[in-house]
Amino acid sequence: MMKGLKKWRLFSLLAVMMVFLSGCGEDYLSTLKPSGEVGKQQLNLLLLTTVIMTLVVVVVSVIYLLAFVKYRRSRVGENVIPKQVEGSHTLEVIWTVIPIILLLIIAVPVVTTTYKFADVAAMDEVDEEGNKTALTINVTAKLYWWEFEYPNQGIVTAQELVVPTGEKVYFNLKAADVKHSFWIPAVGGKMDTNVENLNKFYLVFDKESKDLKDGVFYGKCAELCGPSHALMDFKVKTLSPDAFDAWVDAMKATEGQTADKASTDLGEATFANSCLGCHAISGSGAGGTPGPNLTTFGDRNRVAGFLEHNEESLKAWIKNPEEFKPGNLMMNAEGTAPIYGNLSDEEIEALATYIMGLSVEK
The missing domain is CATH 2.60.40.420 (Cupredoxins -  blue copper proteins)
Structure with a gap:
């Protein structure tokens, strides 16, 4: 009886493994x-x-x-020694x-x-x-x-x-x-x-x-x-040569784009005061900024590389990036608070809306 149960357990384990392995091989x-x-x-x-x-x-x-x-x-006998090579x-x-x-x-x-x-x-x-x-x-x-x-x-x-x-x-x-x-x-x-x-x-x-x-x-x-x-x-987005050239032109067209601290848009003003020191919103220029360039954030596939691409995920990330990516450099030296300080819920909501609107493809 126990042997039969063990066989079924093994079969169940193999079945579960097949379910997981069926997810492999995606293009x-x-x-x-x-x-x-x-x-x-x-x-x-x-x-x-x-x-x-x-x-x-x-x-x-x-x-x-x-x-x-x-x-x-049992076949050759007790005292038989095979031919030595x-x-x-x-x-x-x-x-x-x-x-x-x-x-x-x-x-x-x-x-x-x-x-x-x-x-x-x-x-x-x-x-x-x-x-x-x-x-x-x-x-x-x-x-x-x-x-x-x-x-x-x-x-x-x-x-x-x-x-x-x-x-x-x-x-x-x-x-x-x-x-x-x-x-x-x-x-x-x-x-x-x-x-x-x-x-x-x-x-x-x-x-x-x-x-x-x-x-x-x-x-x-x-x-x-x-x-x-x-x-x-x-993520990697592959385009036809013509579509790629159009994307490059759209990126170049953002030259000089920035956020205004005096803007009447709360999201833009919050970004200018709290985020612009680390994140650029112009795709024209060179790299080397402390944080990721956000010019095409609205065109991306994920928030922070792995979260669902929506405002709710972005707001959660802004509130506490350490919760999602331990050790990331958006936190202070003690890892207790973001380097941009504590923002109000209203500022975070407006900031998330502003960042999700950054796009060169729409």
Whole structure:
């Protein structure tokens, strides 16, 4: 009876695991459904190594089982000693040469592809007018958010990376505080971001993200960086080349945009007095602000990278960001209150409405 119950428990456990695993493999997040040249080649390498390792495991297991069955005591008798093959040159050559061949089959494509992905010489190519021809994005990882600067276009944004499809996009990766790691699972990666040195690589985005579940690809920090590491998400919006150019023009058009402390709009006035010192609302310019650029906040997919994108989530975040992302730099040194001070409920509501209205796409 107990044995039967244990079998049913095991069956139930497997059933529950199947339910959870059924959520894997989404186009916007899965490395097994790549949407770019880099991701596809990385998947091919993964499949190649998996096939070879599986072959080795199967062959070794079969040899072991055959020896186990053929030379078991009940079959050959008590006093039978199998033929000894110690010192056999033939066997030694076989189990030396075959692993070398298998390692070469793995090593040659892995090394070749690694050097290919590391080739970023095109970042420095220029046209007849001296303008760089490749799209380059400076990525700066911070506790716990991402800044994306487009130096050739003269624009900057945060938390939501916007890129065109069908071309190589080059990245300069660095960290502002501690080691992080830039990873877009469905497209390719990952690459560490360090404080003292610059890492470079490229990705290719094959399809527009508008048809995905949330309209974006998901990006992650893949290096343990602090108490809110798991919440350090960013999103990637891929557009057609024409739509991307239009987005760039819309970002440039926000040049000089700011908030007025004397505004009759309570939300704008509150932002100017409490937030403008850390957060810019103009997408034109360079990065380096203490907090994320909020020019496109109304166009984003999430609040703080993971909360639902609505005013209620934003108000909760403004009231106490420490509750949602422990260790974030919006709190004072003691972590007891936001650095912008305590705002009234009326100010928070007006501020949330103002920030949600910041957009270049609407």
